[in-house]
Amino acid sequence: MRKVAIVGTGHTDFLSDAPKTEIEMFCEAGTEAMQEASVVPKDIQALFCGNVFGDFSEGQGMIQSYIANELGCHHVPATRFEGACASATLAIRDAFMWVASGFYDVVLVGGTEKATAMGTPLATRTFAMGSDGKYEFPAGITFPGFFALLANLYSVTYDVPMERLREQMSMISVQSHFYGTKNPHAQFKHKEITMDQVSKGFMVASPLRLLDCCPFSDGAAALVLASEEKAKQLTDKPVYITGIGQASSPKLSVQAPYLPRIRARELSVKQAYDMAGLGPEDIDLCELHDCFSIASIIAAENLGFAENGKGGELWEKGETKIGGKIPINISGGLKAKGHPIGATGASQTCEVVRQLRGDMAAEGRQVEGAKTGLVDTLGGDGIISNLILQTGV
Amino acid sequence: MRKVAIVGTGHTDFLSDAPKTEIEMFCEAGTEAMQEASVVPKDIQALFCGNVFGDFSEGQGMIQSYIANELGCHHVPATRFEGACASATLAIRDAFMWVASGFYDVVLVGGTEKATAMGTPLATRTFAMGSDGKYEFPAGITFPGFFALLANLYSVTYDVPMERLREQMSMISVQSHFYGTKNPHAQFKHKEITMDQVSKGFMVASPLRLLDCCPFSDGAAALVLASEEKAKQLTDKPVYITGIGQASSPKLSVQAPYLPRIRARELSVKQAYDMAGLGPEDIDLCELHDCFSIASIIAAENLGFAENGKGGELWEKGETKIGGKIPINISGGLKAKGHPIGATGASQTCEVVRQLRGDMAAEGRQVEGAKTGLVDTLGGDGIISNLILQTGV
Numbered sequence A, B: 001m002r003k004v005a006i007v008g009t010g011h012t013d014f015l016s017d018a019p020k021t022e023i024e025m026f027c028e029a030g031t032e033a034m035q036e037a038s039v040v041p042k043d044i045q046a047l048f049c050g051n052v053f054g055d056f057s058e059g060q061g062m063i064q065s066y067i068a069n070e071l072g073c074h075h076v077p078a079t080r081f082e083g084a085c086a087s088a089t090l091a092i093r094d095a096f097m098w099v100a101s102g103f104y105d106v107v108l109v110g111g112t113e114k115a116t117a118m119g120t121p122l123a124t125r126t127f128a129m130g131s132d133g134k135y136e137f138p139a140g141i142t143f144p145g146f147f148a149l150l151a152n153l154y155s156v157t158y159d160v161p162m163e164r165l166r167e168q169m170s171m172i173s174v175q176s177h178f179y180g181t182k183n184p185h186a187q188f189k190h191k192e193i194t195m196d197q198v199s200k201g202f203m204v205a206s207p208l209r210l211l212d213c214c215p216f217s218d219g220a221a222a223l224v225l226a227s228e229e230k231a232k233q234l235t236d237k238p239v240y241i242t243g244i245g246q247a248s249s250p251k252l253s254v255q256a257p258y259l260p261r262i263r264a265r266e267l268s269v270k271q272a273y274d275m276a277g278l279g280p281e282d283i284d285l286c287e288l289h290d291c292f293s294i295a296s297i298i299a300a301e302n303l304g305f306a307e308n309g310k311g312g313e314l315w316e317k318g319e320t321k322i323g324g325k326i327p328i329n330i331s332g333g334l335k336a337k338g339h340p341i342g343a344t345g346a347s348q349t350c351e352v353v354r355q356l357r358g359d360m361a362a363e364g365r366q367v368e369g370a371k372t373g374l375v376d377t378l379g380g381d382g383i384i385s386n387l388i389l390q391t392g393v
Helices: A022-036 A054-058 A063-070 A087-100 A120-130 A143-157 A162-180 A195-199 A228-234 A263-276 A293-302 A311-316 A333-337 A341-356 A359-363 B022-036 B054-058 B063-070 B087-100 B120-130 B143-157 B162-180 B195-199 B228-234 B263-276 B293-302 B311-316 B333-337 B341-357 B359-363
Strands: A004-011 A047-050 A078-081 A106-114 A203-205 A218-227 A239-248 A285-287 A372-379 A383-391 B004-011 B047-050 B078-082 B106-114 B203-205 B218-227 B239-248 B285-287 B372-379 B383-391
Touching: A004 A022, A004 A087, A004 A228, A004 A341, A022 A054, A022 A063, A022 A106, A022 A218, A022 A341, A047 A063, A047 A087, A047 A341, A054 A106, A054 B054, A063 A078, A063 B239, A078 A087, A078 B239, A087 A106, A087 A218, A087 A239, A087 A341, A087 A372, A087 A383, A087 B087, A106 A341, A120 A143, A143 A162, A143 A203, A143 A293, A162 A195, A162 A293, A162 A311, A162 A333, A218 A228, A218 A341, A239 A263, A239 A341, A239 B063, A263 A293, A263 A372, A263 A383, A285 A341, A293 A311, A293 A372, A333 A341, A341 A359, A341 A372, A341 A383, B004 B022, B004 B087, B004 B228, B004 B341, B022 B054, B022 B063, B022 B106, B022 B218, B022 B341, B047 B063, B047 B087, B047 B341, B054 B106, B063 B078, B078 B087, B087 B106, B087 B218, B087 B239, B087 B341, B087 B372, B087 B383, B106 B341, B120 B143, B143 B162, B143 B203, B143 B293, B162 B195, B162 B293, B162 B311, B162 B333, B218 B228, B218 B341, B239 B263, B239 B341, B263 B293, B263 B372, B263 B383, B285 B341, B293 B311, B293 B372, B333 B341, B341 B359, B341 B372, B341 B383
Parallel strands: A047 A078, A047 A106, A285 A372, B047 B078, B047 B106, B285 B372
Antiparallel strands: A004 A218, A004 A239, A078 B078, A106 A218, A239 A383, A372 A383, B004 B218, B004 B239, B106 B218, B239 B383, B372 B383
């Protein structure tokens, strides 16, 4: 298979109450990505789109067809991917294959989502469709509930006292908001927070408080992927996708014996590491799926950055900051940057690409010398997809 | 790229008010496909699933993850495709690429949908999410309305008097119901109809009457795809996917100057023909997207089986029956077999595979000597995907 590079990135502001439709937001991000890649719409041979609930939020199914044609990519094959919050990462992994196989040379991939207009109660119910709809949702499993259960289980399983876990979770949210203030696209770009604000906030699902939870968000992100040969013509800073992984989970009750470890993530990231010939020690920065603060701790362990039960120590020791052992979510993460679910994987990938190209100095949040990055996206309870991105290879 | 074969097929009964969930129906079809292919769940390396509105009909998003794990394909990468009624064909085309590229050897692909429990008014509104949601749906564009407009435009554009078009459309529905009575999985397997019943039926959207319209349906279909090497170990009747095509359309109002021709179909099928090195004259049978009787006429023209304005003559002359020049929808088509939208492309493909293997003699509807078949699926207004299937190559 051929090498595949990311040669252009686009990212809208992540907002509450965005004035644009999902189609318009994708077109904004897609146009930016094409401009950055120095390609025009007629160069795009296929479009891959992550979108979760466009039908619910805007009455628009089959959104990809309209996006392609609004963008000026007339009549191209356009495919929508839905894997809850992992939708855009599934789209990128799939787009990778169509270029790697030699079938296409230049494609556009991204995601878009508009969730805030629904309001929190309806959005919470709608998002819960990413859990088992027949047995588990009726029992009360929305995602704040799921991750609250995981937090309690984590504390008991690894003998991390809840007071300490509370402290770790607060550090995670504080760090994310700190870096979020440096990201001009972040939903909370103006909101730095304190440990106290997190630990004394409104209780959502014990032990998770308001600032342990990512927001509902509107936004889009997009990428241009190209074959190695084409990439070298288009840019002197190609970022290659050198590892891909994806795995799925059964319903939550069936996962119970393995939790709080998420088996699908362990399997998915191993696929990506093996394909790239790398391990967690080779990763210079990571954007991981911090839908809730506890999710960051579990993800860091599943991805191999810490032993089970020790993930929170990464934040305690400052290892997740710029300059630390493994900078995590220097974008602000889902927590502060925002989480427009169908766009999130594309946003994470966009962020890692810009870091690897050294673009982030201007925003005061560059991970110096970073050459290898990891993307981690969790859909529902769930689907996992991972991407390893490398420059200079 | 490697050759890719279909080595197993599975198909549930298509029903109104199916007693099973979408997950259960996919598992029924998937299990049949695996048994036919002599593979077991642990042989399946990835799952690809078409599903349009599981979130609306059952409150279940991200359905593919639960399907994979209910089937016993634990933790495999599982991806959902939504392209309205073309969803399963997009899934098959995509699964093809993952095997053709050499990444996987054996995968499971299919589709599932449960629409009837919504009732006709809500289903009609929900299905209309496959049209433009911002400008055109509010103007009244549901799919019966869209195809009624096309029928009127067709009559005027090609100077086919409405009386004659009415007669042609009735012949199409009568033929579909005739073959549907021979298909044990068909929703209307017990219902043969007459010309009079079609032409005097309840008016839905002029000139389309009730029996010009396919039903709402529940059901699933699935296929096992394998690399050539693996296929030869598994079966002595591999059916190869030798051509694939996919294209998209802008919103209806933008398509207007080209209608009633559907440009996306002309582009998609050309991709498939070119890839297979074939033309319409080489096709021994076709399953095309007859969501409404007029849609069959237009599809037959777009696919190259008749000149524009002459598609209906194929049915007038009996050329679409077994023994005719181009047997069309010998399954009963969407009209009589049923149209569980997320499953339809997999059902059409299943039908063509079984014809090419010569399995249909038992049902009294074998196209003798058929070696090459065409699948045509239209999503919304729309997305088109085509597959060319061949045996003995």
